Amino acid sequence: MIEVDNLSKTFKVYHHRKGFFGSFVNLFSRKHRNVQAVDRVSFTVARGEIVGYLGPNGAGKSTTIKMLTGILVPSSGHVTVNGYIPHRQRKENAKHIGVVFGQRSHLWFDLPVQESFELLQRIYRIPQAQYRQNVEMFDELLNLGDFFQTPVRQLSLGQRMRADIAAALLHNPDVLFLDEPTIGLDVVAKARIRQFIQQINAERQVTVVLTTHDLDDVERLCKRVILIDNARLRFDGELTTLRRLLSTERLLSVDYAEVYPDVSIPNAHVVYQEDARVQYRFSPEEISAADLIGAILKKFRIVDVSIQEPDIEDLIKTVYEDNLTLERKLGESLSPDA
């Protein structure tokens, strides 16, 4: 469905000369340096897969998505989506993909959602029956009816995102690109969108490429993840493999009933202590959360306790900061497709 082979993108960043004379010179010759945004990235995605495309800010996620959607022309390498080369066969490709950017709406700002949809129906030449069927289905799953007549500029972030995702699917695309679809949304809205993506994927075999910062998104939706950092591909494989590879440490915060002088517990490291509040770092491989809490309860009286899951940022950070470890482990245990 999607084939990416040795894909690279280099941006020219122009250096601006200062001063009045400098700005004049700028008009005629400009110095630039090259910034490598994507560097020889290769992967393939099969029909019906949901792939999490992850990486820190500025890693090259959006640039890759933009090359897959035909927005940017690659500097080198090959891409095909549905057999089309996106930047050369942009219009053909566009008919078969759906794109959502979390940061910005693709709908018409001053038009009500319904009219935006009708406009898309005309643009994509969607047959009336298909259009009606899709709108009904999306309305059922996403409750579009609540705001179907509201101009896009007046929608809440969650409503706007629902409208945008529905809009991207009106023409029954084979591939759906989602760039940070849950950014800034509350828990309920996130859950609703995840569920929708899952359902569409299951029912229609829509291939989904998803970039996100939210580990929950990845855990609920993706079996497979691709990690990139500094423009290069770092990991491509099952999420469970990644989890296993990284000793994912967690944090346990405890509010004690009184201030104890020595709060140490075996197999857990105190990372923070102030008055009666203590934070432990522990690795589930060494001690389970239940055992740890049990051990604490034996020794001290507590008021409150909470466990923090590492979020994707932290997880990824470990990968990048500890690149050597990861690569070593990858070498030891990884399946050949990685």
Place this chain on the structure above:
Amino acid sequence: MHHLSLYFHFVKLRIRSQMEYRLSFVFELFSQASISVIDFFMIALLFNRFKQLAGWSLWEVGFLYGMIGICFALAEMFGRGFDVFQRSILRGDFDTILIRPLGTFYQVFSHEFLLRRLGRIAQALVVLLIANSQLTISWSFTKVGYLLISLMSGTCFFIGLFVIGATSCFWTVQSIEIINIFTNGGVFMGSYPFSIYRWWFRHFFTFVVPLACVNYFPSLFLLGKIESLGASPIGVVLAPFAGFLFLGITMLFWRWGVLRYQSTGH
């Protein structure tokens, strides 16, 4: 056909959203017209003082003025998408255009339509009509057709200038405002007969930026001034096509520029 009906749909939506602010719409229509009325009023004042300009009477100049005014206002009305392209590229709207299964030029062209330029068109048309009533032009079927083609050509010429300005946005966010020289400046200088300008100025605005071809030469033909100025009749008849050619070249430039689009943020 699909493109055409979609275009009308876009225009309909644009007009409707502009009519939402009816009062400000009427206000601006009025202020637009008053600005251009004053423009022509000033030319009239000068003729009141000086009587003639290089052998041209007030209403002959009015004819030039009306033609160029109509063309520019039409270009602003239809080519608005390119005129404000800098703003939309900064907002990232061009990404959206690229994910739609339609041509980029077509989309930028059809996304905007500035209805309020009607005020200016009306004013320029009135000047043109008055000029016509004061002059004795023997209108024939050919001449009317020629005038219409010239007006279309002039509109294409100005849209072409907007396209150049828009294309430059692919490289520099500070859109080259130099293009204002040719648009606003073009209207200003196109309101006077070209014979008053120096030769290098005339040649530049005939062969490089073909302003003279869409306005001055057609007027020479329509006002029956060809012989008096010794211009080549064949050149004069063919001149208006320069506007269409100009737009065509700028469209190629646009296509070339789109491939160099770097999007925002990566």
Place this chain on the structure above:
Amino acid sequence: MKSLYFAFHVYLAFAGKSFQKRMQYRVANLAGLTTNFFFLLVQIFVYTAFYAARPGPLPLNLDEIITYFVLCQVFFMVMPFWGTSSEVTEAIKSGDVVLQLTKPVDFQTYWFADECGRAYYYLFMRGLPTFLISLLFFEVVIPQHPTVLMAFAVSMILSIFMSAAITITIFSTGFWTLDTSGISGMSYAIITLFSGMLVPIVLWPEWLAYIARWLPFEGLIDVPFSIYLGKITGIKIWIAIGKQMAWSLFFLGLGRFLLTRGFSKLVIQGG
């Protein structure tokens, strides 16, 4: 007296900031400079052709006319209809301007200073280069008498003050209409006509020139330039400058009135 000193201090600070803010748009300024020069060139072609046809007695000779239009381009961006800082208009539109009431600085003083800073920026960074380049290419008349130059300088500063005061008056209407483009378009038309920017008032027919003399806008362009060209002399200079001052105060007062009403509307109706 102390509060006047304070206001002046604030004025200088904000005007300086406004000036600096614009320093970053140099490329745009260069483009603007070229545009100014282009219009100037066309105007000179037009008047040269007009003068070539009719050599009879005229109130201004060709060199004087050319000088007049050089000065017009120097002053072009100082004119009141170019809009004002988008921050201010946006703040008025959204009602956020009401936050200004919490600041220790009078809003009109701030706005006035911001406008003057803008005007001085364009005068020095665009006007002055236009003038210097014009000296190379055209027969620009230079006044020989130092008193004329001094009177011109005073009249020029008053023109800037008046322009700032008119700008505030125009854009204060933003408190009542969301879209000021209509009213600024109308004032554009009126001001370009009656300031004498398109055609010097001395070349106008008698009846129209008479109207212009009773309106404030000649003080923006025609008055300072006529002083420069030595067409206003002696005691008449003082009368002209006095009129400029009176009109400036008038617009400052009108602006103050509109701002006060606008603010009280915001405070009472909550925008």
